[in-house]
Structure formats: structure tokens, C-alpha cells
Amino acid sequence: MQKSIEPNDKIREYLKIVANRESFWSRKWVEDGVFEADPEEGRDKVFITFPYPYMNGSLHLGHAYSSGRLDVLARYYRMKGYNVLYPWAWHWTGEAVLGTIHRLLDGDISVRKRLIELDGVDEELIDKFKDPVFFVRYFTNVNREVVKRYGLSIDWRREFHTSSLHPLYNKFVEWQIRKLYKKGYIGKGLYPAVWCPRDQSPTGDHDRLEGVGVRPEEYTLIKFKLYLDDTEYYLVAGTFRPETIYGVTNIWVNPDADYVVAEVDSEKWIISKEAAFKLENQLKTVKIIEEFKGSYIVGLFAEAPLVNKYIPILPARFVDPDMVTGVVYSVPGHAPYDYLALRDITDSRNIDPIIKEMASRIKPLSIIKVEGYGDYPAIEIVEEMGIKSQEDYEKADEATQKIYKIEYHRGVMKENCGPISNMPVSKAKEIIKSILLEEGLATTMYDLPEKVVCRCGTKCIVKIITDQWYLKYSDPTWKKIAYEALNNMKIYPDEAKKLFDHYIDWYEDWPCTRKTGLGTPFPFDKGWIVETLTDSTVYMAFYIIAKYYNKGIINVDKVDDSFFEYIFYGSGDPNELSKTLNIDRAVLDEIRSEFLYWYPVDVRGSGKDLIGNHLTFYIFHHVALFPADKWPRSITVNGYVMLNGRPMSKSAGNYISLENAIKAVGSDALRLSLLTLADGLEDPDWSLDKGYKALERLYSIEEFIKNVYSINDDTQPTEASYHDKLLLARYYTILDSIEKNISEHKIGQAGREIFYKLFDV
Known part of the structure; x- marks a missing residue:
């Protein structure tokens, strides 16, 4: 700090x-x-x-x-x-x-x-x-x-x-x-869960060091046929956009990553070593036959399904072996990373000339038309954003997200896209996925779009659990009632309500x-x-x-569901319940009455x-x-x-405990300095300096009050002067504003008015 x-x-x-x-x-x-509070009738x-x-x-x-x-x-x-x-x-x-x-x-x-x-x-x-x-x-x-x-x-x-x-x-x-x-809101069965391999357990949001909010996403695994020594293999590429298969020009692998030949459900697949482990956890039978570096297959050719053409396998540093299969098919006209990787190869002086020649022959294919863009939206946005290489990850990721959203929501497939020609991209994606799956040219796999780390420090994967218990938040009836409750409650600040809706x-x-x-x-x-x-x-x-x-006064050993049913719903005979639970009837009624009062x-x-x-x-x-x-x-x-x-981060050392903050500036100064910093969804920025300044402010207020009370003035009060009335009017105006802000949960603004504006009148 x-x-x-x-x-x-x-x-x-x-x-x-x-x-x-x-x-x-x-x-x-x-x-x-x-501050102990008990029910008070009429209050x-x-x-x-x-x-x-x-x-x-x-x-x-x-x-x-x-x-x-x-x-x-x-x-x-x-x-x-x-x-x-x-x-x-x-x-x-x-x-x-x-x-x-x-x-x-x-x-x-x-x-x-x-x-x-x-x-x-x-x-x-x-x-x-x-x-x-x-x-x-x-x-x-x-x-x-x-x-x-x-x-x-x-x-x-x-x-x-x-x-x-x-x-x-x-x-x-x-x-x-x-x-x-009993209400039908809990089910059991197949479920793709975020999974900690060490704990052998699903890992929810609050059980994570990293990746809060990240959920499994389904990817399409497209099989590209490859022959080595007269043996048929499938180089399997993962994608979130199967409709772009009609724009494929080549395949990317990371030359320095570890890949395997694995027998997956009787087929020989070439995938990253990490992908093989993930597939084992998704109801696939996986047997690793051979391991090698990605560079081993660079320069070979594989056959792309549906378009039935042979395309080269090229090296790319942006390919993450821990993302889906570690194999990516390239659509440079519509994917910024693909265009950047091709450009990096052709511009490089330190690459095999044969590979460079292969890359230089590749021409982007235009398969999606989007109003406001030309034939190659990915190239346009790369040039517009001034992205220098595939390793400019922040900009390249931003460009990728932008292109995906634009093409998914506004794009239409061109005439060169077979059965999905002239379809909106949003529809074409599902149609072509179904075709690929039905013809055995693809399968599916779950993966995490971002890194998730369990609190034990282990990187998480997606596991399909066959006997997972789950809450059915997907239930449309349950959602409808939840929306009803949301629409009948007050959310502070107002802009947070749309987040709950989402x-x-x-x-x-x-x-x-x-x-x-x-x-x-x-x-x-x-x-x-x-x-x-x-x-x-x-x-x-x-x-x-x-x-x-x-x-x-509650005998826990005797408590069963009937206790909670009576307290929360008034169900059951309280006299019988009193005997069964060995709790005095008056106590049961008091707890029930208190619940009805407070809730x-x-x-x-x-x-x-x-x-x-x-x-x-x-x-x-x-x-x-x-x-x-x-x-x-x-x-x-x-x-x-x-x-x-x-x-604030413990791992980064930018941290102060509440105990140490109190020791440094005191509770009152901490509250004043902290609670007056922001309102709504703003992020308050605290420092010890602000705590010390708040302490000085409290000191000055206390000294002011002492001075006022120390004045020995026997003068009898007279009718309020014009200036007295002006001061009082200003005072009450601020008080009204304070009350309004607190009632709207604008605690920061109210605090600033109380401890600064009011005393500066």
C-alpha cells in the first residue's frame, strides 16, 4: 500500500x-x-x-x-x-x-x-x-x-x-x-459443471479465486480429415461459429504446444494434450496413443468438411492449447486473429520459406454481408484499430468481440454458403451445426471461455456429471414469479434493476x-x-x-421440518408440535408471531x-x-x-483489513471518509490520507461545538433577524436534502451534506 x-x-x-x-x-x-429489537405491536x-x-x-x-x-x-x-x-x-x-x-x-x-x-x-x-x-x-x-x-x-x-x-x-x-x-425446482441428471479436478467437485462462483460468473459454453468440434502414413486421422478444431466453415482457408496449431493422437470413441483425433483430459471428463472414451509438438504437423494439409478442399496447417502463437481443442480453423475475412496471424507469417523474416509461401497464397473468402462493411469486416476493423500483430491480445480480443456481435445480429450469409446461403447468421449458425452433427462431421464439447481457478488453486475444467443435483432456474414458471417479485420491489440505484432483469x-x-x-x-x-x-x-x-x-430453549434433536412449516406458514397443530418437539407452546407461538412481525x-x-x-x-x-x-x-x-x-487485492498486496483501518484512523473517521466517497454503482476510492482528513474534520467539528458551548452570553433571545431567518432557511433546506438523499440510499451525498455543507453554513 x-x-x-x-x-x-x-x-x-x-x-x-x-x-x-x-x-x-x-x-x-x-x-x-x-440495538436489540423485539416486536412491538402497533409500531x-x-x-x-x-x-x-x-x-x-x-x-x-x-x-x-x-x-x-x-x-x-x-x-x-x-x-x-x-x-x-x-x-x-x-x-x-x-x-x-x-x-x-x-x-x-x-x-x-x-x-x-x-x-x-x-x-x-x-x-x-x-x-x-x-x-x-x-x-x-x-x-x-x-x-x-x-x-x-x-x-x-x-x-x-x-x-x-x-x-x-x-x-x-x-x-x-x-x-x-x-x-x-417437492415443488419441482430441484432436478438430477446430466449436467455440464465447472469442475475442480483436485476437489473432484463442482466449483460455484463463491468457491473460486478467479472466474466469478464464468459459465460453460458449448463449442462445435469440426473434424478435418488428415492422412499420415496411409492412416486416417481427424484434426479436430473447436469453434463457436460453425457457420464460418464456408470461409475456411487454413488450420492453425501452436507449434510449441503439446498435441496428441488420441483414440476418441473409436476415431483417431489430433488435439491438444489439455483437450484430451477435458474430453475424458465429458463422457468420451479417450486413449492417448502418441504425443508430439504442434510443429510436427505444420505444413501438412487436411480436408475441410462440406467445402471439400484441402487446406494447409500453419503455425500461430495466438492458439491456446488449453482453449477447446487447441486447434483453430482460419477464416481471415471474418476473424481478426486469423488475418493477423497470416499477416505476421508473410511479414516475418524468421519463418520457414515454404510456410511463408503457403501463407502468402491464401486469399480471404467473403461469406457474410453486413451493412456498413465491405467484403472483409475483420480486415477493416484490424486496420481501423491499428492492431499490429496477433500478440496485441487486448485489441485483438476487442475486435473479435465486435465483429462477432455485428455479424451475429446483423449479418446475412452470402450465396457461396451452400444450404445456409442468404440466411441470417443467427439462424445459419444453428442450421449448419445440425447438418455437421447429423453427417458425423462434427461433435460438441463444453469449455470455459475464461480462466476459472478454484480456491484450492487448481485450474477448473468442464465436467459432464451424470448424477448432478441442480436448481431449475431455467423453469419459465419460476422465472415468471421471480420477475413479478422484482417488479414489485424497489432497487437502489435504479440502473441496477436492468442487471437483475438480465x-x-x-x-x-x-x-x-x-x-x-x-x-x-x-x-x-x-x-x-x-x-x-x-x-x-x-x-x-x-x-x-x-x-x-x-x-x-430449542431442543435441536427433536426439530424436524414440521417446526419450520409452523414458524413460516402456520401449518400443523401447535399443541401436538409442542409435545413432539418438546418446546413450550407459548415459545412456538412467540417465534411464529415474531416471524410474522419482522418478515x-x-x-x-x-x-x-x-x-x-x-x-x-x-x-x-x-x-x-x-x-x-x-x-x-x-x-x-x-x-x-x-x-x-x-x-483491493491480497495477492497484489494492495489491502488493508478493517481492523487495521480502524486502528489507523478510528471508526468514526473511517466511516466518514469511506461512506461519503460514492453513491450508486460508483466505486469508492479510499486511502489513509482520506481517513486522516476525515479525522481532522471530526476534530474541527468537535472544537467548533465546544467553542459554541463555552460562550458565556447572558443576552436574552430576541426576535429573529433577517440574517437569522436566512441562516435557518438555508439550514432547513440542507436538512430536507439530507433526508431525501438518505431515503434514496444516496448515503455518500447525504454524508457530505451533513459533515461538510451543513457545518459550513
Whole structure:
């Protein structure tokens, strides 16, 4: 982290005073139960929740920003007379913890270093962190004290953690799974999942170090016939655009990559070594016969299907052996990388002259017409963007995406494209794919369009699982109800709503189980564990129950689904239930009454990164499990916290824990400096300098108030002068603006008005 300007001696002394003050009052609030909230008949309530954080490390400024914004709302509504509940919990489920432990056991020095230097772990304790239970308990205990010190107005009686280590929460998750299954929202069968080869388990968004949001995509594998020593082989090229086969001019392989001859379902394929491993995980029988470098087949010719012509195999550095099959067919008129690679060969002085001659003879073929472009859109955009070579990856990727979108949405196949001539590209793609598959000229394969890394550090692949349990987010009825809920709730800021619209529509089926990590055993198949995002969709309802569990008045051993059915729906005979569960009837009725009072959640707040997974699932599961009057009322989202102008990252060393930020500037100054930086989806950029400036501002405000109260003026008040009235009018105008901004969740603007504009009147 960059060096900051140190505060002067006066501010250093003030920080000591503030630290003692904050420490005293944060303890006092908890001891006196100041923020404990219980139902009050006739009093309107506001139920506010924040996503429980993973206990795989220290809390950071991102947690502070999102939870702090919600705390402002909680305090605002209390001032308005509402009965406000703002609880807290901890997420122990998933690969987040186990992945870190795997890397620690593997001797990953960076993990050990981050635990000690960034998370503040005593070096003597490191070996104990190889135990997942110790790991989560340690960080829960540390982070609890940090949250209290930060000054959030939490009702700590309702605290809980997830996983099978919490017996009642475990049963709560099992109840949800059984309920969803009965409603037909859980299925089992073939499923292409993002898969960690080490954990032998599906890897969901929150179980990843890299690649959050990346989903498997289906590619068409086109077979190009190749003869070596009178033996027939297939050089198999993967593509997302099978309609471009009519523009093929050559095939690309990476000359330095490892390729194999593999017997795949009785055919001899030439593919990358990485592709062979992936295909083994997609219900293909794969037997590797021979290995060689890509350069071994450069200069040979293969026969292209449908167009029935022989085309040369040429070298290209842009070909990634870990992307689909590691073999790419070239369409230089419509693919920027292909044109660039050909140009690189013809311009190179360090390439085999025979290969150079082959490349120089190749002429692009025009197969798609797009209004506003000539015959070769790829060449036009390469020249327009000034792309120098195939290794200018950023620009070449941008050009590729642009061409694909334009041609897919606006392009029409030309007359030279056989059965798909004159068809829109969007239609032609599926037609030609069907023809290739039916004639045995192609097959399909799933791959990841971007790199995905499990939290254990292993690169993920796509595996077709034959017995995967999954949530049917593809169900049109479920989507319809989710849209209904979305359209009846308030989203802050307004522009975030279209993101929810997109994700509700975009989601297909979602794997809801995994094999490793902490969590709840899947009730229908104990060999699986309920995955990280699936067990965290309606836990807001558990805050009501947790208060009673924490008092020790719920006999967990007796609890079954009937308990949750009564609390949430009022189903069953409470007298019989009381006997069966060994819970006093009055207690059952009290929990039921409390649920009816607090639910639904009025404000759910989070960073914008959770829109694409947790928050969308939150909507799906609430509409599946609860009646309409218990659906969420609003969701507020915010941007990512930057640190010193860059994204926060432990691996990059650009990180400060919430605990250390509080030690540096104090809780109040941290809140002031952090919460006034941005609004909506903007990314706030924090630094220690901003924290120190906020501390100075608080000092000046405190000194101003002391000076005002120290004035010994016995003058009797008189009628307000013109200037008095002007000042008051200005004051109330700002107050109105503050209230309006807070009600619209513009916390940053409201904070700037309170601590700067108002005091500068």
C-alpha cells in the first residue's frame, strides 16, 4: 500500500481520545442491548440485512462500506421512530476455507504470508489453521470484535454461523432443499459443471479465486480429415461459429504446444494434450496413443468438411492449447486473429520459406454481408484499430468481440454458403451445426471461455456429471414469479434493476451440490454437500429463530421440518408440535408471531458483485418458499471499494483489513471518509490520507461545538433577524436534502451534506 501523509501531533492525540471513546461506547451498546429489537405491536418495523461474510480471513473495507451504508439506514429509520432490526451472521460454508487450507498444506508461501502480514495471524498459530474448524472459529471471534468496534448497530442476540457445525441451521437448510424438491425446482441428471479436478467437485462462483460468473459454453468440434502414413486421422478444431466453415482457408496449431493422437470413441483425433483430459471428463472414451509438438504437423494439409478442399496447417502463437481443442480453423475475412496471424507469417523474416509461401497464397473468402462493411469486416476493423500483430491480445480480443456481435445480429450469409446461403447468421449458425452433427462431421464439447481457478488453486475444467443435483432456474414458471417479485420491489440505484432483469433471464440450471468443504450434507444424497450459494438464500428468516436457539430453549434433536412449516406458514397443530418437539407452546407461538412481525426483509444491501449470483438467487428462493407478502421489499447495491486508486487485492498486496483501518484512523473517521466517497454503482476510492482528513474534520467539528458551548452570553433571545431567518432557511433546506438523499440510499451525498455543507453554513 502506498505511503500516506502522517497526521500531526494534535490529530495523533485526538485519535487516542477517539479510540478510547469508541472502545467504551461500542462495548456499552452491546452490554446494554441498545440495538436489540423485539416486536412491538402497533409500531412499524424495518428489517435490514447484510450478506454474512465468509470466514476465510479478516474483514476488509468492502465489508465496511456495504455494512456501513446499511447502518446509516438503520440509524436513520430509528430516528424516524421505526422499530429497526439489523442482525449479523457468519458464512462457514464452501471451498473458501478449505481452499486456503489446501494451499497452506501445499506449502504456498503466499498464503502463509497473507495470513500473517495482512490478516494479523500470530505466526505461532499458523499450523492450527490447517484445521478448518479452528480456522473459521478464529476468524469469527476476531471479526466479531472488529464489527463491534466499527460501531454497527447490531442485535447480537441473533448471531449464528452456517454449515453442519450449527445443528439447527443445518436442519433449516435441509428443510429448504426438501421444500424446493417437492415443488419441482430441484432436478438430477446430466449436467455440464465447472469442475475442480483436485476437489473432484463442482466449483460455484463463491468457491473460486478467479472466474466469478464464468459459465460453460458449448463449442462445435469440426473434424478435418488428415492422412499420415496411409492412416486416417481427424484434426479436430473447436469453434463457436460453425457457420464460418464456408470461409475456411487454413488450420492453425501452436507449434510449441503439446498435441496428441488420441483414440476418441473409436476415431483417431489430433488435439491438444489439455483437450484430451477435458474430453475424458465429458463422457468420451479417450486413449492417448502418441504425443508430439504442434510443429510436427505444420505444413501438412487436411480436408475441410462440406467445402471439400484441402487446406494447409500453419503455425500461430495466438492458439491456446488449453482453449477447446487447441486447434483453430482460419477464416481471415471474418476473424481478426486469423488475418493477423497470416499477416505476421508473410511479414516475418524468421519463418520457414515454404510456410511463408503457403501463407502468402491464401486469399480471404467473403461469406457474410453486413451493412456498413465491405467484403472483409475483420480486415477493416484490424486496420481501423491499428492492431499490429496477433500478440496485441487486448485489441485483438476487442475486435473479435465486435465483429462477432455485428455479424451475429446483423449479418446475412452470402450465396457461396451452400444450404445456409442468404440466411441470417443467427439462424445459419444453428442450421449448419445440425447438418455437421447429423453427417458425423462434427461433435460438441463444453469449455470455459475464461480462466476459472478454484480456491484450492487448481485450474477448473468442464465436467459432464451424470448424477448432478441442480436448481431449475431455467423453469419459465419460476422465472415468471421471480420477475413479478422484482417488479414489485424497489432497487437502489435504479440502473441496477436492468442487471437483475438480465440475470433472471440468463440463468439456466445451477448445480446445488459439491463434494468438498464445510456445509450441510445434501438430504437426498449424503455423499454431496449443499453448495455455498444454495445454502445462503433465505437465511434472513433464520435470524428470527436464532435468538431463541441462542437462549437454549430449542431442543435441536427433536426439530424436524414440521417446526419450520409452523414458524413460516402456520401449518400443523401447535399443541401436538409442542409435545413432539418438546418446546413450550407459548415459545412456538412467540417465534411464529415474531416471524410474522419482522418478515419480509425491507432492505437487503450488498456490493454489486452479488447481483449476478446471490442476490438473484435470493429473489428466486424467496418466491419459491414464501407467499407474496413475505417477498423482499428492496435491494440496495453499491460499488467495489478501491484502495489507493487500484482494486483491493491480497495477492497484489494492495489491502488493508478493517481492523487495521480502524486502528489507523478510528471508526468514526473511517466511516466518514469511506461512506461519503460514492453513491450508486460508483466505486469508492479510499486511502489513509482520506481517513486522516476525515479525522481532522471530526476534530474541527468537535472544537467548533465546544467553542459554541463555552460562550458565556447572558443576552436574552430576541426576535429573529433577517440574517437569522436566512441562516435557518438555508439550514432547513440542507436538512430536507439530507433526508431525501438518505431515503434514496444516496448515503455518500447525504454524508457530505451533513459533515461538510451543513457545518459550513
